[in-house]
Amino acid sequence: MFDIANNAEFLTAIGINNAPEDVKAKLIAGIENLAEKKLITRLSDIVTDEQAEQFGSITDEQEAANWLNTNIPNFQEIVTEVLAEIKDDIMQHKAAVVG
């Protein structure tokens, strides 16, 4: 999911790349959970009523994934942005907290 676990730079940036595996896994799960929510709400701003109905009626995961890539302009960029947003937000709060 989001492949965060394999993104060493992301993990390094937020300071957990060298954390114990169990700690890292827990935090990655937290990040992915947040990313998932943000992605959904971001998309909710973009889709039209019609699209929402279309997407909502799809019952096959692969088909739904294809639909997203086809019907949401710059879907991949949005995903990237969501992760970037999370990371930036973490860094900003960290800056404020750590100084």
Added chain:
Amino acid sequence: MNPSEKISNSNEQNSHDPNKWDILSGYDASKDSLDDKLLEIDNAARFGTISPEKALEYRRKAEEAYENAKNTEAADASSGEEEKMAKLRTAVEIAMNGDSPIGDKEKIDDPAQRQLENDLLNIDDMLRSGRITEEKAEQYRKEVRERAYPTETPTSNSSLETRPETIDKGEVFARFQIASGASKEAEFKRLTGEDWPGENYYAETYGVDEGYDEPIENWTIYKRNASGQNSKSEASEAVDPSKDDETPEDGNTAENNEESDGIDIEYIVEPDEGDISEAAEALVKDTDAEVAEASDDGDKEATDSEETEENGNKVDLGEGTLKNIEDTIDEDKAERLKEVEDKIDKMLPELAELYAKNRRIIVGAKNRADFIRVRDEYAKLLDESLKLKSEATFNAGKSELSGKLQERVDELNQQIQTQLLEFVGGDPNNTTKTQEEVDAEKARLNEEAEKTLRAEYGDMIKELEANVNAEFLNNYLEEAAKLEDATIDALDNGTICRKFVNKVINNKVLKGALIAAAAAGLAFTGVGLATGIAAGTMSVGLSYTAGGVALGAGKGALMGGLMSRQNSKNSAVRGFVSEEEIKAQLESIDSQDADTSNVANWLLEQYSDAKDQDLSSNRKRTALSAGIGAALGGLMSGVQINNVDTHEVTDKVRVGTEPDKVEIDLYDNVDVARGGGMYDSFTQMGGNPDDLQQALDIAHNIDAKYSMVPGSNSITAGYNGQVGDFAHTYPGPISEWPDVAQSYMREVAEEWARQGLIPSHITPGGPIYDTITRTVTDYVPNAFMNFIARATATAGAGAIGGVIGGVGAERSRIEVDSPTQETEPTTPSPETPPQNAEPVTPPESVEPTSTEISGGAINDQLEAAKRIAEERGINNPSDTPESVEPTSTEISGGAINDQLEAAKRIAEERGINNPSDTPESVEPTSTEISGGAINDQLEAAKRIAEERGINPEEAEGNNATPETNTLAGFIAEEFGDRVGEEGVRIMTDETGINEENDLRINDWWDSLDEDTKRDVLQYELSLGNSTVGQALRVWLRENVAPEQR
């Protein structure tokens, strides 16, 4: 160690004959320090060299000597204190020797008092050795006092006078300490032969020593009188002077006579006793030597060092002096954390609601203002909460760490002692080493031990910090997820946002698809998390990508990104991209020639300088670094740099051969110059290169407003994000966007202008502003709005920092060769016609523009309209409206005509036909909009103004009162009775919506009756957007549902 061993030691200690060896020998209270002497006594007692009773005696004697010395002149004074002291001394003597000069043995030889004194001694000892805090010591003192004398808390001086009957628990039989893992019951049985809690013996604890890794309990066993008598008689018996073997000096007391009292068995029961036993013995031995040395009479026979050689040096090893280096813990913050968390909890729903409202285009200025305010406040509180939690985590970890640390301090001190002992050949009293040598060795050992300790402490702290970081992230993620959930909850049912979320959030298939698509996308595109995550990075990368600069673009972007992150204000960020890394990246770039690297190195120096600036210059640093990054990107990405030592790379960037001659104007850097990423990106969107700086300037202002505050990235959920979303959704020029999106863009532009984010040349009245807000078809707004939109959409507001960084925040104020507010609007240039140009009739003679909708402006418009009408010959009553065009949204004669038509209709509907107010010549046939009618209206308006003493030429807009403003006058006439003066002001207020106005209008609107509300709405709608004041116009749009309107 087992009890018998200890007893043996005790016997050895008790072999000290106070008649021969007196720790007070030579003590001159008038010269020597009482504290030092007391410490010495305590240490001797602590290590079992002398019994507690003996220590007490010595203490009292030392104090007495001190008192005597201090009060020589008042020696014979019979003060209460002296009496007390005398009694105390006597009591002590009796307690120690069983001799009562006053013949009241029962009273004086109180075992409870004795126990109390001993307990107090132990507590003092624990305190002095740093194993408990002063607070704990005081608490223990109270406990032991209370236990000794439950009804009172006697002090050592007054206890004898107020002492109650002794407690029926018998005499002290033994004392022991028990560590975690050991059984006090087992130890009790071993000592007494009885099962816990025992019949003939009674045990009680007198405090916990927390100076160890595990707390150690202190226990005292009392031997009850077999006949059930209280301890009085037994105590008397115990202090019977005839029983010499019961005195502490006697060596056979405990071991041989279990019936006797006060057996001093003091040791620590550990699960594994062996090492401790040896260590304790070593310590006893050391301290024996120390105490012996302290004894001025030099009676070595009193010590147990039988091997003493007459000719050996005597040295003082002293104690290990390594100090704990831990910091204190600030515990006061817990309360504040709770306070902050409470605030956050309360604020969360509000913020979530605002987030929800700020999705899609339903957002209005009111919501945005609230949103920004609450969001920023929330961000601050969240930061504080995270900080307090992090500190708490750190302190908790550090507190735990401090236990370990103290343990190590003790170990190392003991190690030092052992090493010193070895150094002196095993016997400090008989060594070839001099005191100087011992001191030097001790200092060396101490230093080494401290190094060891610091290294170990460093590792512990590092581990602790990693834990704190993980905890911080965990806390952050929890809070962020909470906000996201709350935002979803706050989305109104029925909205598309909510519908979509509902469809997905609980649908495993769709959620799975979402994640799968996301993951697949990331894997497939390799989307630059590595190069595009940090604010600034993305935008720099984007600009090159968008610019289509192929060669070296990635490297340029990478460099920009590295520099941006490296120079972030976040120290943590600085930490993960090292300068070395940047240099390594530089070296890996197959640059066109070595000179390019020189330039890059120089840039690095600049960066380095900037990095050293203080926090207040963060923006500068960030911008500078991003600028440098951009410049590097430009250098690396194909701007024609074949020979950097001779020429200007572009018109804007000059690079010399020597680092100090390199000039890069961060305002006019390569990125903006031809070939630069921004340049290409901008021009490819149809922008005129001359307008690029204007676009960037706007971005800069927006950035200054939003990207430098905590939580600014969240603006992506606000209208900046919306702009970006539109840009994604509608790739074409803004003029081709759906109306609703175009309307949103206009609103954004207005909002930015209101907040002063847009430079003066595009503020209301400025040509660009007007063009945007009126037609949205000029190439300029298309280009720059697209540009901003894409930059924003790509990396959020933070990215604008990078975009702007590319330009450089330190550039001088842009000099725009554009008309001022008084200047007439520009028209699209002939070379670059509007992409979606509609036939527009320029309002040549209308001044100023429609965006200044004030009374004065209206008046001006009316005048202009009149003139236009005259010019077009529509002064004939028979003229029909068909001849007037275009529509009302354009500021033209047609628009004015439309407005006048509406005004006329309203006047008609409201029966404003009073001869004094309306021109007699106006025929209230509303469907006929004739030039004559307009003329008449204008004449009537003028006349009304004159009658009311209003000079239209002097009337000024925003805060004009009805008396000085034609529009206000008209509104006052129309609505004054119903909306009041406040209503008139509001209806003519041109200052735009802001928090103050929002509240004013809210209150005012609520006070209106439904009919008036309807009339106001009708009035506002009937005349289009330029009738009522801007503030009300915006407010109505945001707060009144379309169907109501």
